[in-house]
Amino acid sequence: MRRKVLARVALAAGPLFAAGFASPAMANIELQLCSGACSPIFIGAGGAVSTPAGLVVGAWSINLTNGLSSGPGISALDLSSINATASGAAAPLIINLSDNGFTTPNSLWTMEISAHTVSGSGTATYSAFTDANALFDHTIPIGTLGPLAAPPGFDNSGTFSATPSTNPYELTEVVTLTAGASGVQWSSDSSIRPAPEPASLTLLASALLGLGWLGRRRGRQV
Numbered sequence: 001m002r003r004k005v006l007a008r009v010a011l012a013a014g015p016l017f018a019a020g021f022a023s024p025a026m027a028n029i030e031l032q033l034c035s036g037a038c039s040p041i042f043i044g045a046g047g048a049v050s051t052p053a054g055l056v057v058g059a060w061s062i063n064l065t066n067g068l069s070s071g072p073g074i075s076a077l078d079l080s081s082i083n084a085t086a087s088g089a090a091a092p093l094i095i096n097l098s099d100n101g102f103t104t105p106n107s108l109w110t111m112e113i114s115a116h117t118v119s120g121s122g123t124a125t126y127s128a129f130t131d132a133n134a135l136f137d138h139t140i141p142i143g144t145l146g147p148l149a150a151p152p153g154f155d156n157s158g159t160f161s162a163t164p165s166t167n168p169y170e171l172t173e174v175v176t177l178t179a180g181a182s183g184v185q186w187s188s189d190s191s192i193r194p195a196p197e198p199a200s201l202t203l204l205a206s207a208l209l210g211l212g213w214l215g216r217r218r219g220r221q222v
Contacts, residue, residue: 038057111160140165
């Protein structure tokens, strides 16, 4: 009897846990930073891309900006920037991360941003987009968080509804950083991923209830 219960729980929870072990994206993830003028487009491989150390874009000096993709089986991107520094006269810094070839259908998204100022003040705005597999395309907005002001920092998240127009499709993250009158030094991390669908939550709840019931039964038998 115990084996049957465990088997049912494993079957219910299996698809949820297996989703975390998808293969890397087959497409080349791309990254570009702009402030007045734009940097070259940096092309990554194996689902990762980074800027060279000490990149200068307009009046901004960036220690490191890094992008990660979990595709094609998981539609998720993560964008982080460490110590982006500018004077008060700087134009906004716009950081663009894009990957395509995502194949898992999805229409509900979770967006998160965590950012703080090392010094100075400014605002951060995070937006995400999708489209028919064209890199850096903004045709279908997914959602926007901000503008959010700092110092010292903040964490913000939201759930948004948007459906790609084709399969496969692309995802683009855009983070815009501004500098206050006294300048700023920003560090930030943002991500987009599929939000749990109600059916998935039901499966997970059923699995946890099954494990709880089994644990109580075992306790009674001891």
